[in-house]
Amino acid sequence: MQVDIEESIKSSSEIIRNATKLATKIQSAIEIIISTIEQGHKIVLFGNGGSAADAQHIAAELIGRFKIERRSLPAISLTTDSSILTSLSNDYSFDMIFERQCEGLVLKDDVVIGISTSGNSKNVERGISASKKRGAKTIALLGNNGGIIKNVVDLDITVDSENTSQIQEVHRVIYHIICEHVEKYFEKND
Numbered sequence: 026m027q028v029d030i031e032e033s034i035k036s037s038s039e040i041i042r043n044a045t046k047l048a049t050k051i052q053s054a055i056e057i058i059i060s061t062i063e064q065g066h067k068i069v070l071f072g073n074g075g076s077a078a079d080a081q082h083i084a085a086e087l088i089g090r091f092k093i094e095r096r097s098l099p100a101i102s103l104t105t106d107s108s109i110l111t112s113l114s115n116d117y118s119f120d121m122i123f124e125r126q127c128e129g130l131v132l133k134d135d136v137v138i139g140i141s142t143s144g145n146s147k148n149v150e151r152g153i154s155a156s157k158k159r160g161a162k163t164i165a166l167l168g169n170n171g172g173i174i175k176n177v178v179d180l181d182i183t184v185d186s187e188n189t190s191q192i193q194e195v196h197r198v199i200y201h202i203i204c205e206h207v208e209k210y211f212e213k214n215d
């Protein structure tokens with residue numbers, strides 16, 4: 026079987042290059058996250074499938090270390106507790122798995138980051154809406170045209186592509202840039 030790997034890599038690179046258009050929004054996300062942590066609040070993250078892995082990946086970078094030594098930064102992903110996730114899905118509905126956790130955990134002035142390549146995952150949209158009601162600032166990493174989530178979130182960072190895996194690849198570039206600059210700030214300012 027002959028596959029055009031070079032073409033796949035070229036196509037991914039092209040989408041990543043286009044993400045320079047999102048620089049202003051990425052800068053805003055960095056500033057919001059820094060001021061939130063400086064004021065003693067936390068970062069809460071969630072998404073489905075590959076984006077659940079991305080939510081956990083970001084929390085790990087902040088709690089642990091990205092590249093340099095500094096204090097642990099407060100971040101938690103709502104995608105990891107199988108007892109909570111199964112009971113909420115079983116007793117309420119899968120659409121509520123993040124909403125209900127946000128109702129219990131998100132406090133005023135926290136930052137909530139939802140990740141969805143389609144922009145249309147109901148559970149992510151409901152988690153963001155519930156968090157806004159609680160006075161959190163909300164950010165979403167999205168794709169396609171931003172879907173339903175773009176309409177409810179405070180700051181959307183929407184990758185201009187309809188290809189789920191390529192959107193995820195760009196999300197990863199974007200959140201690594203965010204983690205790098207947040208980390209540099211706390212290395213110098215703590």
Ligand SMILES: O=C(CO)[C@@H](O)[C@H](O)[C@H](O)[C@H](O)COP(=O)(O)O
Pocket residue numbers: 073074075076140141142143144145146149189190193
């Ligand atoms: O990783 C992938 C595809 O690359 C999948 O697991 C993907 O994340 C899942 O289909 C998700 O359920 C898609 O949800 P969303 O990004 O549209 O919110």
Ligand SMILES: [Zn+2]
Pocket residue numbers: 075190193
């Ligand atoms: Zn994937």
